[in-house]
Amino acid sequence: MRNRCRAGMRSMMAMLFVLLPALAHAWGPSGHRMVARLAENQLDATSRAEVRRLLGILGANSLPEIANWADDMRSDPAQRELSRATSRLHFVNFTDSRCTYDEPRICANGQCVIAAIQRHAAMLGDRSATDRSRAEALRYLVHFVGDVHQPLHAGYRSDRGGNNHQVRFNGKGSNLHAIWDSPVLGSRRLRWNDYARLLERAPISDNTANPIDWAEQSCRISRDKGVYPQGRTIDKAYLDRMRPLAERQIRLAGKRLAKLLERTLD
Template sequence: MKRFFIALIVFALPLQPAQAWSQYGHETVAKIAHANISDAARAQLRRLLRAAPLIGTPKCPLQNIEDASVWADCIRRDQVRWGYSSSWHYQNVDICKPFDLQSACAGGNCVSAQIDRNFALLKDKALPTHVRLEALAFLVHFVGDLHQPLHAGDRRDRGGNDVRANYGVIPGQNLHSIWDGALAERAISAAPRIVRRFSEQEAAEKAKGTSRDWSEENWALSRDIAYQRAVDGDPCGPKAEQPVTIDEADVAATRAALRLQIERSGLRLARLLEQALI
């Protein structure tokens, strides 16, 4: 009986909040970026991070790039000060209509628009250091967010948040949370090691594109993989009335795509940091 409960706990570990894309995945993206920027860019990064006390978020530290990768989620707990930023983490682009980013980004309140905005702020060396550091933290987080397909595609269900789903031993979840957490963790943890220095050729290939390109890429992945695997059929067919089940076949079918998006996210972030910091 004791062994049974130990096995049960171990099986459930990937589903714990600490392993969600909001932490484990975002930190992995940040580590890939850090491993693929120049020494000069790292030096500028350290200089900006010294301005963290000026931002005034002691409960949401900014001591390194890993802290920066989850800072934007951490500050959301303070709705009075930071509540306006909630809509910046995603863009609800309908997967069952032609790709239309403009309607999902009214007033710049979407993740791709905020990537562009914060990149511009970070690049502007005339701005105060603490303003550029805030932009850095938002940029690091939002590049990661955009590459989670269910932050980029939607079926009038808040990016899968309204789709009830089961995975493993813990029922009563939703499709979005499973993609944020369990599926991302499984993909990241698979061999070979994902955090590494990529060759110039591989980095250039995976880092190419604009925020609009990345938006359409991840919108398509949400339709063709995330939603399609959830319903085992037409992603735009009738919505499931009962909770969908994400099984080991779905894990295997999504692992490569998720892993690639984490790699692309880290390398694209590295490219933006290099351009903005140097």
């Protein structure tokens, strides 16, 4: 009987481990692929050629193919330790609603998405590093730039990026982070590649090159733009209000990722 109980507990823990990673996703797989596609299509010829060369080392042909690797590895038993070691690199927690970056307090030892972007950009641009190391840096960079543009990955509240902010959606319990993972963009009911083509029709201008600024802007969005609803029910009206904001963040992320890759590789 004891053995059966232990086996049952191990099974439950394994299930929990599989379920927990979903709490830390940003945009969902489609959103990350859109960011990658928008960036890829904006690269200059020199950067595009180097990106494709490095993608070949990873067995990939395009940036969207690697955009979700940093999340997907959480469900790979062989990469479980790496997933745990990098889990804090997907977000940054500001200390208050001023949304001001104070590195020693909120990114100690480089454990936040801002430092991760800076670190992997430096590795990608280091021509003395191995091609494999630079290719690994590329796939982290593509993902983390998407992460930092999701407002709930750069918040200041104590609710774990909205994971502990309980809401109801379609008559079922959920949390605000999960709503931003998929339903906000998913309410368009488009495949990600068609969605990316739609967003490309509305180019966006931006000259903000510092990941610190990107994170601070995302934090202010979570504070000012109605991301946190008045009540606890998520309805169609909320999704309709938030979707243009999310789409703008996707477009900004794509443009900024392209410029970052160009600065790093050229």
